[in-house]
Amino acid sequence: MMTTEQPAVPPARKPNEENGAAARSADWENPRVASILSAAAKCFARKGFTATTLAEIGKELGLRKSIVHYYFASKAALIHEVQSFTYHRYLDRLKEAIRNGDGSPQQATDALRALWDAIQSNKTGTGLNIEVWSAARRDAELKRRAAGLQRDARQVVRDAVAGSTKSPRSEALATLVLAVLNGLSVTEYLEGDELKAKEAYEAFLGLLQTALEAPTNGS
């Protein structure tokens, strides 16, 4: 039975893993990679990043630690992949919404509203972000990767916002949108009040839409 535990395919790491961009360094289409990511997300959400071991993640799937290690060089690499996987799933949806839209401020805020709903439907996502931020304090490589993900996300959000207005503020607004998403996720996580966070997000979308509809005043 041991042989079934041996990977049948080469590791999913691609050559561009080391380039520091938020490149997809693991093959998320590989069922075993996907199952490890899913089990890791569960373990991190349950016990936190620090207290979780690669062995425990393997145990969830009946796999040895060495198999998990074969696909992911370290726990830090694994938590980054879990976060990256989640981010890119959201961003792909946002890109899709923008592609199918008319470029109006209304469409931009509708797309951002759908993004909020998607994020809120993933209850472990905020806990995972907090774990990454915390772990990044003691892991420069993880911090660099998390920053890369933020930049990727900002690019997509900026396209959503700039689609309706070429305001020079679009970079600042994109940074703001991401901060609001992160900040309100923390609010909801701490206070457990989904409605309060949602109302604040709606207030934000109101402010944003007003700004996008106003003629650029050069300020």
Next chain:
Amino acid sequence: MMTTEQPAVPPARKPNEENGAAARSADWENPRVASILSAAAKCFARKGFTATTLAEIGKELGLRKSIVHYYFASKAALIHEVQSFTYHRYLDRLKEAIRNGDGSPQQATDALRALWDAIQSNKTGTGLNIEVWSAARRDAELKRRAAGLQRDARQVVRDAVAGSTKSPRSEALATLVLAVLNGLSVTEYLEGDELKAKEAYEAFLGLLQTALEAPTNGS
């Protein structure tokens, strides 16, 4: 020499420590309490909450662990006090600015601008917040206290915002302001780009001021 290590005054905990509000449960005016809080902030920022022990915090000050424990029942109580101390220092300044102001939207955004500058001048504050959020995932009492601090802060910010307009959105806007402060602190922490975060905050204050200046439209 042992006797000099014994506390000369009763522990600084007040009866209301257990009431769950963000009450000031430690006497911050007590120099020993203040020195422990300061040493703890330094240790948490350096090594993180999990890896720091009460013994190490004591060592910073040449105190035994038992002395630290005499003033703070647990590491969780200590990190809460450190965060609470920092929050209340900021909030006291914000209250002061509001008291001395004219209640205009311009004054509200000026006060919030000063708040940002104060937060940014404390480089370990964001790391501490992230440590608290992370530790709160495994400590319900700490989470409850962190949520209490958020509510305290929201009340002060709402007064700042509602001073200029009695909009029904003031609660939502106050929640939003705190989320932006938390979210942009994370942005700056991850990317190390102070200017980017500042620009996004300025963009936010611009949106907020426009909203506060507009007549309430009942939406």
